Amino acid sequence: MIDENLFMSYASQMGIFPSHISFSSLPSISAADVIAAPTLSDRLLMDFGGPQILSLQRSSANHGAWGGISDCMNMKSGGVDDLVTNSTSKRKIIKGRRNLRDPRFCFKTMSDVDILDDGYKWRKYGQKIVKNTLLPRSYYRCTRDNCSVKKRVERLADDPRMVITTYEGRHVHSPSHHHQD
């Protein structure tokens, strides 16, 4: 059983939250259900014993060892969404704008607020209704110059109480909530 310390460990490795934010102080993460891990051979949904699920992908480059945060997958209603994969059969995905190296961190919470206060400043740059989801997915980018970290937020169609937040990339600066710098 993975605990919240591991969750925060991954989150801090990713630079998702500033250091002063503790697991219990995350405003929008309240007690909630734990979703069952889907029976997918190459993926693992880490159960944090609370509302959070961290989705990891088994890394083929690591000989089947469970990958670190850079192997995070994106989740969607009904399971895990194959947005990017390390499998050799889909290597071609690597080309193009998105860099496979960009680490991803994805978790699911039950929350009324879509955007939890993670200590960074974000600017919305898009919104889209994706197939099979009633609710729109929102796209955000870190407002800091030269920082290309993005995140997207969406609610599950089958349970609108659930919010999935996916971070992509690593900040090139320290968090700045109330001021730039």
Next chain:
DNA sequence: CGATTTTGACCGGCGC
């Protein structure tokens, strides 16, 4: 009035 959001257009990858 600068920063941010809104929202349709646009674009590139992928499957047929």
Next chain:
DNA sequence: GCGCCGGTCAAAATCG
């Protein structure tokens, strides 16, 4: 190719 789909752009609207 062509069309679908997810992601991004950007101009106008809105916000603080």
